[in-house]
Amino acid sequence: MSLIETDITQLRLNPMTLIGKDWWLVTAGQAGNFNTMTASWGHLGAIWSRPGQGSMPTAVIYVRPQRYTKEFLDREPLFSLSVLGEEQRAALNYLGSHSGRDGDKVKAAGLTAVAAEGTVYFAEAKLVLICRKLYHAPLVEAGFIDRDIIARNYPERDYHEQYVGEIVRVLRRAEE
Numbered sequence: 001m002s003l004i005e006t007d008i009t010q011l012r013l014n015p016m017t018l019i020g021k022d023w024w025l026v027t028a029g030q031a032g033n034f035n036t037m038t039a040s041w042g043h044l045g046a047i048w049s050r051p052g053q054g055s056m057p058t059a060v061i062y063v064r065p066q067r068y069t070k071e072f073l074d075r076e077p078l079f080s081l082s083v084l085g086e087e088q089r090a091a092l093n094y095l096g097s098h099s100g101r102d103g104d105k106v107k108a109a110g111l112t113a114v115a116a117e118g119t120v121y122f123a124e125a126k127l128v129l130i131c132r133k134l135y136h137a138p139l140v141e142a143g144f145i146d147r148d149i150i151a152r153n154y155p156e157r158d159y160h161e162q163y164v165g166e167i168v169r170v171l172r173r174a175e176e
């Protein structure tokens with residue numbers, strides 16, 4: 001299934017369902033040395049100005065410190081977000097419940113890695129966002145106004161780390 005380069009202004013999507021229900025694969029690294037994980041938390045939007053171009057289209061992801069994928073995210077300037085169709089739900093569940101530390105989980109999930117310039121995405125994706133890291137910082141306990149979130153989500157105090165990436169390329173499945 002071929003993916004075509006698309007201008008981000010042409011995308012029609014609902015970020016709440018795309019991230020929260022469809023989920024995406026967060027991937028970083030180079031061909032032959034990358035890792036990926038399923039994520040259902042994140043944001044899409046616009047922030048920070050560029051000369052003459054207005055604010056940057058951005059994706060935000062939230063990654064717990066213990067994820068193997070984080071090691072790749074931290075050393076690479078780019079990461080990709082691959083949105084798969086419902087037919088790949090089993091692969092998404094697998095990649096979200098196994099660590100790349102323990103074996104070749106991409107092979108086990110039956111997905112096909114594609115090398116892009118500086119990152120990797122998946123041929124089975126219906127939408128791919130390639131992002132350039134702009135900002136990275138951990139969520140801090142003092143920042144939570146609704147303190148119930150801490151009890152519900154962070155009994156181990158393993159706060160997610162936030163990565164904001166500029167969306168520099170958009171690829172989508174040709175028939176979508």
Ligand SMILES: Cc1cc2nc3c(=O)[nH]c(=O)nc-3n(C[C@H](O)[C@H](O)[C@H](O)COP(=O)(O)O)c2cc1C
Pocket residue numbers: 023035036037038039040041042062063064066067068069070092093095096097098099100101
């Ligand atoms: C539906 C779903 C959503 C997930 N969302 C996130 C997320 O947003 N952030 C995160 O750190 N982990 C999330 N995870 C957990 C990771 O995908 C999971 O721990 C994975 O095995 C990490 O793999 P790794 O150690 O190879 O990086 C999610 C898992 C599932 C199944």
